[in-house]
Amino acid sequence: MTNATVLDAELDTFPKLLARNAVKFADNPAYREKEFGIWQSWTWSETKDEIDALAMGLIALGLEEGEHVAVIGRNRPYLYWAMVAAQSCGAVPVPLYNDAVADEMAYVLENCKARFVIVEDQEQVDKVLEVQEKVPFIEQIIYVDKRGMRKYDHTHMNAYKDVQAEGRAGHQRLEPIMRERQAKLTADSTCVMLYTSGTTGKPKGVVLSNLNIISASKSSAEFDNLTENDSVLAYLPMAWVGDFIFSIGQCFWTGFCVACPESPETMQSDLREIGPTYFFAPPRFFEGMLTTVMIRMEDASKLKRKMFAYFMDVAKKVGPALLDGKPVGGMDRLKYMLGNIFVYGPLKNTLGFSRVRVGYTAGEAIGPEIFEFYRSLGINLKQLYGQTEASVFITQQPDGEVRADTVGVPSPGVEVRIGDNGEVFYRSAGTFVEYYNNPESTAGTKDPEGWVATGDAGFFEPDTGHLRIIDRAKDVGKLADGSMFAPKFVENKLKFYSDVLEVVVFGADRDYCTAFINIDLNAVGNWAERNNIAYASYQELAGHPEVYKSIKSHVEEVNKSVAEDPMLGGCQIHRFLVLHKELDADDGEMTRTRKVRRRIVEEKYADLIEGLYSGASEVSTVTEVTYEDGRKGSISATVKISDAATVARKANAA
């Protein structure tokens, strides 16, 4: 590999890191999980014991070197251990999205030919059994939670604890085998295989080596000075590369503690209890949190509302400057200090951000107001730009150079260049090895010199050297009149309104741009309640004339701001509609990481798009929906279409 980063031979695999941590940080907590109302913790030496026991148990069950082991479930220490245990056996862990329906799982399980599947509970076991009818490779299912499992046929099924017990019992026979297999692992051995969410087409297995993961973890940990005293909350899907980097990569590299929530619903209160120092969340999460705060403030007493408004103004003025260490006047400092006592401190405590030293957001653009809100409270929220293929990090924002509209400078050890068509390319030690069993795709993405195409169009700001991302390169097109069309640019502007959840803009090769809009039920529902607007369903609320009116005013404001852009002024929205259902991953309209699948939306709602361009004032449609358990149903609706005023484009400056 070009640009070779050389790892210390003593620390180039996860079993080696585990052995080091079990000695160096023996009594420090490595993993925590809230169970039965109490935070249970495991020290590094206990973690090593658990992982070794499972690894030996897996060897006893017949796990061979080089195989794939599928891991399915929500974030739990047991499943993180399972991944490292698989590595200890010389096998490769493949985490899957736990909310995927059986059909989606079938594709991945068939593609990676996993014989061993380690799952969380009965729900996942049922899905795997369903898949097993079609995919013959699955031989052993290992489950963590015993509940409801007594009646299952256990000829090819084992409880996690029982596998560990077997491993412990046979350690004299099994340990030498495990040690021998561990010794064979090197920096170039595959560390993990992660399936890309597949915004386009079927998911692809991204093969990441130990070198990729460990060097990315190492340099990013150094970038933000992460140490064994930090802690994170693991709540994002285990199948996502970021979670692997945070909850295993950086955790094993630095020795910090990973806490797992009690259940997905308790995440918020668990966050508050743990108070992590290092935190990652997609923009959607921060948006949702801000919306909740604002809704609750609206219901607060008058005094509290006034205090909140006053001190938030102070924070907006000086908070970011204080965070960046810029000079701030004495009076403002004093006011900020008071604000910290009365508003920011308690608010941060409620949100669980009291101890956050470094926070990241990535995946989508974040609204400037949202971004500023958190930064003004004194939370060091930054942006990064990354990809599964890069072991996350491509660019990130250094402390003190944080802005809402850029994604920062290239991460340490990463080279970035912009191609002739504006596409962003990178290469680094973290760059993936290949797509599993897919040489064409590998060749199409990574050139022989190791440069990887991101598929995103962007440019470096000449003054600051920061990268700005415009849109997916393939989504950037032209309107019929030849002007540039970048849907994301407009969508992001609209999504920054709290009552807008999702937007899809159309316009490639058309005369003008149009949009589908999804309202945010939380925000709009609360607004409806306060204004005595009755509604019985999402559909009814979405079609309400008052909702249309407020969305229309947002669209028109956005049109004004779009008109000011010299390159993208043609992307103003002429007509829009509010969708009668939320775009949903279960319906295939979004990826599991909640990115819109443009082409599928276009196909599915072709009748609505036709309506947008035909001048009709409403369209009747029937839409198929998939419920969480995989059953299908349909909803029919008459969707209104509204026109929006547009602004004449400013004369092109150039």
Add this chain to the structure above:
Amino acid sequence: MNATADTYVTEDGRTIGGPVMEMKNITLRFGGVTAISDISFDIREGEIRAIIGPNGAGKSSMLNVINGFYHPQEGEIWFRGEKRKPMKPYQIAQQGIARTFQNIALFKGMSTLDNIMTGRFTHMKTNMFWQAIWKGPAEREEIENREIVEHVIDFLEIQSIRKTPVGRLPYGLQKRVELGRALAAQPKLLLLDEPMAGMNVEEKEDMSRFILDVNDEFGTTIALIEHDMGVVMDISDRVVVLDYGKKIGDGTPDEVRNNQDVIDAYLGVAHD
């Protein structure tokens, strides 16, 4: 008792033992009104036994008889091979019989956790003196009981509402908390009075799953009253049908479904 002779294994692999509770010729009157007349049936170890019937058939009265709240004028109740003397409801609770109520009877202002903790009351041994001093036995006892309660919370998947006052919860969840309180007593026999009344389909599905899981995981014998025929036929092993205080059917769901008297009672054939 001839328990072993009757033991059988259901299709889904559960072992059903001999009768734990036998009702023999029970008659219950309120003044001149006969609520239950001469009814006999049994509840076997490990089974899910449903009591169904139209409104006013005497189902809840029957449950109250089992539970010791009403004392029948005639008939005998045999529990675990012994004839039961007239008892107070709390004495019956101590025997290992817990119940939920048709109209939720929780402490609305208390949290889910505290409500479920009250289910442990019959198991607490320390007296008021120790509890006031708190340190020592009372504290140890509280920790032991809390652990059992936390397992119930985990079992019913209500971790996220642990600290929420029950009055603020939606109806379906309140029903679940009430089930939790009954489970916290670690009963041998669990009586459920219309556990699904007023629920939507999804809540009913959840509740059915929990009832089956309780029976399966802890081997708890369950007697339930329910109006939703679909649910009853799906989850129970045997069904007893009451109408106007009389037993008109008893058997497996299939037998009951095809019983002409039962069909008449539900389709509303005129009574003489």
